Amino acid sequence: MTQPPAPQPAVPHPAVAQPAVPQTTATHSPAIHSPAPGRPSTSTSTSTSVSPTAKSLWRSGRGIVAIALIILAAAVVTLLLSSGQRQGRPLDPDDTSLAGSHALAQLLRDRGVTVHRVDSAAAAEASVRAARENAQVLVTGTAYLSEQEADRLASSRADLLLVGPVPYAERLAPDATTPEGGQDAISRSRDPGCFLPAAVKAGSAYLGGLTYSGPAGAIGCYPAGDAYTLLRYPQGGHTVTLVGSGDFMTNQRLAEDGNAALALNLAGTRPTLIWLVPSPEPPQVAGAQGKSFNDLIPAGVKWGALQLALAVLLVAFWQGRRLGPVVAEKLPVVVRAAETVEGRGRLYRARRARARAADALRTGTLHRITPRLGLPPGAGWEAVVSAVAGRTGHDTGRVGAALYGPPPADDAGLSALADYLDSLERQVKDS
Amino acid sequence: MALTGRAGLLAALGALLVLIAPRPGLAVLGVCLLIAALIAVDLALAGGVRELRFQRSGERLVRLGGQVEAVLIVENPGRRRVRGVLRDAWPPSAGGTPRHHRLDVPPGERRRLVTTLTPTRRGDREAVTVTVRALGPLGLAARQGSHRVPWSVRVLPPFLSRKHLPSRLARLRELEGRHPALVRGQGTEFDSLREYVVGDDVRSIDWRATARRSDVVVRTWRPERDRRVLIVLDTGRTSAGRVGEAPIPLAGAAPQPAGGALPAPGWPRLDWSMDAALLLAALAARAGDRVDFLAYDRAVRAWVSGASRTELLSALVTSMAPIEAELVEADSAGMVAEVLSRARRRCLVVLLTDLNPAALDEGLLPHLPQLASRHLVLVAAVADPRVAAMAAGRGAPELVYDAAAAEHTQSERHKLTARLRRQGVEVVDALPDDIAPALADAYLALKAAGRL
Numbered sequence: 001m002t003q004p005p006a007p008q009p010a011v012p013h014p015a016v017a018q019p020a021v022p023q024t025t026a027t028h029s030p031a032i033h034s035p036a037p038g039r040p041s042t043s044t045s046t047s048t049s050v051s052p053t054a055k056s057l058w059r060s061g062r063g064i065v066a067i068a069l070i071i072l073a074a075a076v077v078t079l080l081l082s083s084g085q086r087q088g089r090p091l092d093p094d095d096t097s098l099a100g101s102h103a104l105a106q107l108l109r110d111r112g113v114t115v116h117r118v119d120s121a122a123a124a125e126a127s128v129r130a131a132r133e134n135a136q137v138l139v140t141g142t143a144y145l146s147e148q149e150a151d152r153l154a155s156s157r158a159d160l161l162l163v164g165p166v167p168y169a170e171r172l173a174p175d176a177t178t179p180e181g182g183q184d185a186i187s188r189s190r191d192p193g194c195f196l197p198a199a200v201k202a203g204s205a206y207l208g209g210l211t212y213s214g215p216a217g218a219i220g221c222y223p224a225g226d227a228y229t230l231l232r233y234p235q236g237g238h239t240v241t242l243v244g245s246g247d248f249m250t251n252q253r254l255a256e257d258g259n260a261a262l263a264l265n266l267a268g269t270r271p272t273l274i275w276l277v278p279s280p281e282p283p284q285v286a287g288a289q290g291k292s293f294n295d296l297i298p299a300g301v302k303w304g305a306l307q308l309a310l311a312v313l314l315v316a317f318w319q320g321r322r323l324g325p326v327v328a329e330k331l332p333v334v335v336r337a338a339e340t341v342e343g344r345g346r347l348y349r350a351r352r353a354r355a356r357a358a359d360a361l362r363t364g365t366l367h368r369i370t371p372r373l374g375l376p377p378g379a380g381w382e383a384v385v386s387a388v389a390g391r392t393g394h395d396t397g398r399v400g401a402a403l404y405g406p407p408p409a410d411d412a413g414l415s416a417l418a419d420y421l422d423s424l425e426r427q428v429k430d431s
Numbered sequence: 432m433a434l435t436g437r438a439g440l441l442a443a444l445g446a447l448l449v450l451i452a453p454r455p456g457l458a459v460l461g462v463c464l465l466i467a468a469l470i471a472v473d474l475a476l477a478g479g480v481r482e483l484r485f486q487r488s489g490e491r492l493v494r495l496g497g498q499v500e501a502v503l504i505v506e507n508p509g510r511r512r513v514r515g516v517l518r519d520a521w522p523p524s525a526g527g528t529p530r531h532h533r534l535d536v537p538p539g540e541r542r543r544l545v546t547t548l549t550p551t552r553r554g555d556r557e558a559v560t561v562t563v564r565a566l567g568p569l570g571l572a573a574r575q576g577s578h579r580v581p582w583s584v585r586v587l588p589p590f591l592s593r594k595h596l597p598s599r600l601a602r603l604r605e606l607e608g609r610h611p612a613l614v615r616g617q618g619t620e621f622d623s624l625r626e627y628v629v630g631d632d633v634r635s636i637d638w639r640a641t642a643r644r645s646d647v648v649v650r651t652w653r654p655e656r657d658r659r660v661l662i663v664l665d666t667g668r669t670s671a672g673r674v675g676e677a678p679i680p681l682a683g684a685a686p687q688p689a690g691g692a693l694p695a696p697g698w699p700r701l702d703w704s705m706d707a708a709l710l711l712a713a714l715a716a717r718a719g720d721r722v723d724f725l726a727y728d729r730a731v732r733a734w735v736s737g738a739s740r741t742e743l744l745s746a747l748v749t750s751m752a753p754i755e756a757e758l759v760e761a762d763s764a765g766m767v768a769e770v771l772s773r774a775r776r777r778c779l780v781v782l783l784t785d786l787n788p789a790a791l792d793e794g795l796l797p798h799l800p801q802l803a804s805r806h807l808v809l810v811a812a813v814a815d816p817r818v819a820a821m822a823a824g825r826g827a828p829e830l831v832y833d834a835a836a837a838e839h840t841q842s843e844r845h846k847l848t849a850r851l852r853r854q855g856v857e858v859v860d861a862l863p864d865d866i867a868p869a870l871a872d873a874y875l876a877l878k879a880a881g882r883l
Contacts, residue, residue, distance in 0.1 A: 047485035050560060051576030303455030304446045307462060311442030314434055314466075321433040323531065324562030324577055329522040332552070332755055336696045337672025337785075338817035341840050345821070345833035357835030364822065364838035367845055411828035418831045 091140040091246045093117050093275050098252040104263050114272045119279040121149035125156060127274045133157040135272035140246050141165040143276045159239045159270055163246040165210060173240045175215040176231055185211050185224030187247050189257050194221035196232060198265030202258035209245025241266055354414050355407035362403055365421045369428045392427040433564055433573045441466055473567030478513030480563045480576035487582040495553050495589040496679040501546045507536040515565040515573055519546045525556040550586040554753050558582040587748040591678055592710040592867030599714050599871045606879055624648045656719035658883040659778030662708045663770060666754055667728040667761025669785035670701040674815045675863030701756045703813045704783035707867040711781060712747055714871050716740045726754050727769060729762040763794035767802050779807045779883055786812040786860060788843045799854055807882060809857040811870045816862050
């Protein structure tokens with residue numbers, strides 16, 4: 001039988017083949033349920049600017065600007081209101097917080113003591129000279145002092161009241177010694193235990209911290225162990241007083257015990273008290289020529305660095321500005337359909353489910369070879385085994401064990417079973 | 432507004448100047464003021480972006496795997512030249528190139544920019560925005576602005592199985608009797624009577640007509656025409672599973688882990704089913720049958736009915752293009768009810784779904800008798816070649832366990848197929864590459880047997 005050559009119809013793609021023809025599916029089949037209406041395949045569309053104008057920027061940004069202004073105003077007001085009070089500076093005569101010593105300074109002023117708050121050693125020396133050396137310098141552990149400044153303070157004729165761990169204390173009070181390896185005494189209420197009038201009148205006070213022992217002629221009070229937390233001794237025509245810690249002078253502790261009395265007795269010995277506080281600027285570490293590192297850098301370098309930082313800012317703005325928006329797209333889910341089957345396989349493996357695995361393999365093999373043996377789908381196992389054995393020439397017992405036997409004892413057995421089932425199937429197919 | 436690298440370079444050069452200047456503080460101030468002034472001048476002299484007018488034209492339909500040009504016409508009605516960069520932003524899967532265009536439009540003129548789209552995914556792709564960065568004459572700063580120029584391109588299913596259409600049409604012509612081999616049985620519908628010629632099957636002699644005509648007359652037959660075929664596409668969760676190898680790589684595929692043994696995800700079952708549906712529709716339309724199309728998961732996703740023979744395929748691909756698999760369990764009861772309400776007369780209902788025992792047991796099987804009693808039902812499912820490959824795994828224990836799992840899945844599928852066949856439902860279960868021709872062959876076989 002011959003076939004005449006059938007005309008091979010050109011099979012164009014249905015919709016793409018005729019691009020110029022308008023898509024008129026919507027009109028021809030109004031029943032199309034389709035989200036996009038049929039549109040001509042070539043058309044024009046107009047544009048609208050979506051860039052923000054100055055007006056829209058102002059409209060969208062004015063709320064933020066208003067909030068920023070309110071925050072700024074609140075910050076400025078708070079700063080102005082609190083600028084008179086120096087907060088958070090321990091043992092500062094202007095600090096009214098718990099750690100400050102405003103109360104003590106006020107009490108001293110009430111008693112006619114002039115309190116000078118100075119923030120540098122040079123100013124302290126000037127004040128001492130102004131008071132004609134009838135003054136006492138109070139140095140607390142928070143003050144900054146250099147070695148030379150400490151020497152100059154020690155050599156001045158003013159009394160010294162050193163509270164807490166003062167820098168260069170060994171130069172300010174060379175005769176007072178701290179016990180070797182001695183630990184700081186715990187701050188607590190201590191009894192005077194001495195005959196110093198200032199301490200005896202005050203009674204017990206909250207003291208601790210560093211402990212000192214002094215030279216002959218020194219009076220130690222408030223003992224802690226072998227040493228004293230308060231030590232007073234004369235040194236070259238003026239008096240040096242060392243106190244272990246300044247807690248008793250703080251606004252928090254001043255009202256307790258005899259703290260206030262002790263503080264007034266110690267600090268009010270001279271008509272002028274020069275209270276050395278740390279300067280707001282951290283001290284410059286000077287080199288050999290008395291110039292700090294900052295002094296040695298030419299001014300142009302700092303300004304050049306500033307200029308470079310501006311350049312980096314401009315480059316960041318250049319690189320950071322995106323050309324148009326980030327385009328987000330809803331993507332379809334990507335899940336391979338075989339994942340459930342793979343998951344089942346892993347479950348079999350994890351649970352060593354050899355019985356189920358062998359059963360599945362045998363079912364598959366039987367499903368494939370039963371029709372080839374000419375047996376009905378529901379054939380009994382004896383019939384299948386004898387048919388397979390007859391077809392392949394294998395031993396009936398072995399075929400029966402492979403097709404219907406107990407599950408294999410280990411994984412190697414399962415592999416062997418799979419291979420044997422394969423060979424059976426192949427031989428049945430080939431026979 | 433945007434800056435260029437020149438502004439940063441200028442500022443960096445200014446740093447050198449500051450280093451050697453006698454008054455560095457003033458020099459910094461001067462350099463900053465100078466740069467600010469230059470930027471301000473540049474911005475003032477740059478071409479206006481807001482006034483630009485845009486128009487689009489070009490193709491709106493493209494087959495997946497093809498390319499389409501999106502033409503953008505930029506018109507500059509302003510008084511200054513617009514020189515700079517333009518970005519025509521499209522979603523990533525639209526595959527627009529180039530990403531940036533150089534733009535130079537003198538005042539009052541227009542320029543034509545072409546973005547070539549190579550979509551990697553079916554569906555509608557909408558243009559996002561057109562952003563223009565117009566540089567000033569100094570090249571220090573630029574005005575930047577975006578415009579919305581709506582445009583969309585519909586990416587149609589590729590209909591790769593159309594290569595199988597000529598051979599199936601040849602088979603169809605054989606059925607129709609245009610082929611010289613006129614044998615009884617190649618058709619079931621009575622066509623006409625004609626005189627007996629030697630070689631005709633004696634069983635087709637119409638004795639009654641022979642008695643009337645005093646001449647031997649035979650009946651001729653032809654295949655049935657004007658039958659109805661309703662293709663139902665299940666777009667539920669089982670259609671999202673990816674099988675086979677994607678003939679056209681799909682965007683959105685998870686990047687392959689280095690050294691991973693897992694095969695790349697292929698096409699969703701949905702896309703393979705669409706391919707098969709298109710081949711069947713093309714064949715049925717040529718065979719003179721009327722084809723309707725329904726896509727359903729829990730609601731009607733697409734419905735094409737009453738399209739003429741010439742319009743059918745374009746209507747189908749257009750309505751198929753935006754369909755995505757919904758990650759919900761398909762509502763089989765609703766689908767059956769929808770089919771029954773839409774197909775009043777007996778027709779061939781081709782159900783493109785997955786032979787998933789769990790999903791079908793609770794979903795379709797209880798409602799199938801209702802459908803099968805009124806219509807001829809054909810269930811077509813895409814099998815997973817990966818499962819077949821796993822079933823052949825031998826050697827290492829984990830491969831054998833995987834093989835057992837695959838055998839289990841396959842035997843479940845066989846059982847389900849047997850159950851469906853017992854209910855009088857035709858089943859086509861084929862690998863992704865074979866599903867379209869297999870479905871076409873099943874249709875031709877039904878037609879030859881006169882079961883439509």
